[in-house]
Amino acid sequence: MKLVIEDDEGHRREVPLDRDEITIGRREDNVVHLPERNVSRLHARLLRKDGGLLLEDLESANGTRVNGVRIQEAVELHSGDVVHIGDYGVALRPDDAPLDGPLGTDPMESTAPAIRTEVLLNDTAPHPVVPAAILEPATPPPEPAPTPPPRKLTAGVVVVGLVIGLAVALFLRAWTTEDGSRARQVAPPPQPPPAAVVQEVPPPTAAEPPPMEITPPTVAAQRPSTPTEWLAAARATAAARDFDKALRMLGSVRDPAYQGEVQSLRKSWRVEAAAGRTVQAARAELERGHPTVAQRKLEAARNSRAWAPEVAVLRADIAAALKAPKKGRARPAGTDSTDQLYREGKALYDAGDAREATTRFERCLAIDARQPRCHLMLASASVRTGDVVRAEVHYRRFLELASPDDPAVPRVKKFLEDSDAQKKARDASATSPQR
Secondary structure (H helix, E strand, O other), X not given: OEEEEEOOOOOEEEEEOOOOEEEEEOOOOOOEEOOOOOOOOOOEEEEEEOOEEEEEEOOOOXXXXXXXXXXXXXXXXXXXXXXXXXXXXXXXXXXXXXXXXOOOOOOOOOOOOOEEEEEEOOOOOOOOOEEEEEEOOOOOOOOOOOOOOOOOOXXXXXXXXXXXXXXXXXXXXXXXHHHHHHHHHHOOOOOOOOOOOOOOOOOOOOOOOOOOOOOOOOOOOOXXXXXXXXXXXXXXXXXXXXXXXXXXXXXXXXXXXXXXXXXXXXXXXXXXXXXXXXXXXXXXXXXXXXXXXXXXXXXXXXXXXXXXXXXXXXXXXXXXXXXXXXXXXXXXXXOXXXXXXXXXXXXXXXXXXXXXXXXXXXXXXXHOOOOHHHHHHHHHHHHHHOOHHHHHXXXXXXXXXXXXXXXXXXXXXXXXXXXXXXXXXXXXXXXXXXX
């Protein structure tokens, strides 16, 4: 079998069905490239299944029609079916069918003489119209000759019949008019929708992350089965910055049509995976009291996009550590100096001076970068000053250093989960196909 594609100017071309999956859309990397603007970037696809050929619409803007009917789910195509995608007509034809045959019918089959074609004008687009078979109405049997009325009808009977018929007609007309006006009067006006009830959310307490009202994206639990689904799953995994897993998923895309995109993604994600390991190594050196070594290691991740927030925060922490007075020995955690800075910062935070509190917590971490409570309060102060990216970094450091039974751990985990879900939803909205 093959596909015969006709544009709005009548030009035709053939596409052989030599793949298990054939994508159709405006994007150039589709197997069937339809460049008109009323075709979505990834409009539809054809799948071979159980010896048949299924057509599936990929949530396109203008929809996909089979024989004039817009499809809502995958349908099986047969020889002679006509698919409309934007300004294009696509027909499934046998391999030996001529290219210039009628698009809507199978030229290899004979047409019964009692069938004619009539143009259906359901679609106003200028693409080839869909012919539909309409049976010719059979010749009606001849009507029997009317029986002549009896000649002995009197004039009085005729007059009475006319009067009765006129009265009935006037009554029906008056009743219909009155009933219609009554229906228009009784119909109530549409009621406005009830106002939504807004529930007041209590303000967050000290050191408590503010709630984020978001709707997490729906994650499909079904294992990918086609190259398109594997690519989408790999992109979602990379958006969560799990680049090693995303690289493994790219190995499942073996279709030669996608190898160019796969190679480009593999190169980019390998760089990001290495940058993530570099950020972790630089953070470990800083916590050991080696800010100069951490600064040198961090240079390898300076061009990373995925880890840019962590790189920026780590640079600020390294700069603070380099400015701190040098001592012969590193001050151990829990000394009076870090305790004093924590208490001063906590008092400023409770008083509403989040910016000044931030400086105290930064000095606390410059003395000892493994103080979980200073990471916690610096993250909370960053939320108040609007620096959510920095808050996420220090909340994650708090989870790494704090005890699992710390009462602040559940609230911090909830904040980070909501923030990650919001990012995924935003990224999915930004990378969705243009309609």
